[in-house]
Amino acid sequence: xxxxxxxxxxxxxxxxxxxxxxxxxxxxxxxxxxxxxxxxxxxxxxxxxxxxxxxxxxxxxxxxxxxxxxxxxxxxxxxxxxxxxxxxxxxxxxxxxxxxxxxxxxxxxxxxxxxxxxxxxxxxxxxxxxxxxxxxxxxxxxxxxxxxxxxxxxxxxxxxxxxxxxxxxxxxxxxxxxxxxxxxxxx
Amino acid sequence: xxxxxxxxxxxxxxxxxxxxxxxxxxxxxxxxxxxxxxxxxxxxxxxxxxxxxxxxxxxxxxxxxxxxxxxxxxxxxxxxxxxxxxxxxxxxxxxxxxxxxxxxxxxxxxxxxxxxxxxxxxxxxxxxxxxxxxxxxxxxxxxxxxxxxxxxxxxxxxxxxxxxxxxxxxxxxxxxxxxxxxxxxxxxxxxxxx
Numbered sequence: 001x002x003x004x005x006x007x008x009x010x011x012x013x014x015x016x017x018x019x020x021x022x023x024x025x026x027x028x029x030x031x032x033x034x035x036x037x038x039x040x041x042x043x044x045x046x047x048x049x050x051x052x053x054x055x056x057x058x059x060x061x062x063x064x065x066x067x068x069x070x071x072x073x074x075x076x077x078x079x080x081x082x083x084x085x086x087x088x089x090x091x092x093x094x095x096x097x098x099x100x101x102x103x104x105x106x107x108x109x110x111x112x113x114x115x116x117x118x119x120x121x122x123x124x125x126x127x128x129x130x131x132x133x134x135x136x137x138x139x140x141x142x143x144x145x146x147x148x149x150x151x152x153x154x155x156x157x158x159x160x161x162x163x164x165x166x167x168x169x170x171x172x173x174x175x176x177x178x179x180x181x182x183x184x185x186x187x
Numbered sequence: 188x189x190x191x192x193x194x195x196x197x198x199x200x201x202x203x204x205x206x207x208x209x210x211x212x213x214x215x216x217x218x219x220x221x222x223x224x225x226x227x228x229x230x231x232x233x234x235x236x237x238x239x240x241x242x243x244x245x246x247x248x249x250x251x252x253x254x255x256x257x258x259x260x261x262x263x264x265x266x267x268x269x270x271x272x273x274x275x276x277x278x279x280x281x282x283x284x285x286x287x288x289x290x291x292x293x294x295x296x297x298x299x300x301x302x303x304x305x306x307x308x309x310x311x312x313x314x315x316x317x318x319x320x321x322x323x324x325x326x327x328x329x330x331x332x333x334x335x336x337x338x339x340x341x342x343x344x345x346x347x348x349x350x351x352x353x354x355x356x357x358x359x360x361x362x363x364x365x366x367x368x369x370x371x372x373x374x375x376x377x378x379x380x381x
Contacts, residue, residue, distance in 0.1 A: 049236035119237030
């Protein structure tokens with residue numbers, strides 16, 4: 001498969017993966033963090049029902065996105081970046097990919113451990129990954145919660161870095177992921 | 188010759204009458220059983236947030252009078268300890284026992300007793316009165332009866348709608364969160380009543 005990204009821009013597929021998953025993650029934080037404060041009841045069950053359906057959507061998209069990423073190299077980072085900056089940027093992105101899998105998987109396992117099978121928008125039910133186990137549930141919930149903070153911090157860093165590249169370094173790092181914009185051809 | 192024929196005929200009549208009497212006696216005789224608690228299971232499956240969940244009742248007693256050729260006098264009577272509900276999650280079990288769902292403090296037991304038992308193509312069917320959360324309604328069941336060493340096995344299933352019995356008040360009335368239909372599965376290991 002040829003590389004579909006241009007040397008200076010992410011193409012439409014890569015951009016779609018990025019922005020759809022970004023929007024879903026914002027939705028997930030809203031649903032997941034607010035559900036914690038609801039008393040055990042029908043409203044909480046309903047909110048977590050959406051959270052699980054969106055989470056499984058993210059997991060499915062993460063699989064497709066990783067496959068896509070394996071065959072399509074991203075555009076080169078600006079030449080002006082130092083080696084350390086490039087390594088940091090790469091590490092951040094690897095961690096994003098890891099969390100794209102680990103967050104839904106720990107969530108799915110949490111549901112399995114609590115014997116609450118995961119439905120996908122009431123269309124079908126995903127199989128349970130592990131059997132009912134209260135101790136496993138508590139451990140998984142702590143992991144899922146802690147990693148949500150890590151993801152939040154990482155997203156913040158990611159956004160600030162993109163803005164720094166755009167406004168401080170004045171390079172095309174932000175623009176190449178933005179739809180409806182153009183990036184200059186590098187000489 | 189005529190005498191002989193008469194004698195033969197009367198013998199036949201006596202034989203037929205004896206056979207009929209024996210059948211009539213059999214029709215009234217059902218075997219009495221109780222379910223062995225350790226080996227018997229009473230399960231249910233509901234739908235929560237679009238996904239099926241299963242639960243069991245650990246404590247229940249069943250008294251069965253049954254004979255495949257005496258269905259008119261056959262009867263299944265089950266008492267269920269609603270507190271013994273177990274869906275393998277403490278939070279859900281607490282909710283299920285609460286006032287809005289099973290309301291176990293006011294309705295600690297559920298009771299099912301059959302009214303009619305009939306033969307079907309594949310086994311047996313019965314219609315019985317189920318008293319659940321203070322509401323009594325007819326619920327049909329389908330089951331198989333298999334004699335076994337030292338007793339028999341009775342297994343089958345039923346379907347009911349939880350809202351018919353008021354199981355789910357207030358916020359738990361919504362069938363979007365918790366489905367109305369509930370499946371029941373039972374497998375009773377029967378021992379002769381002593």
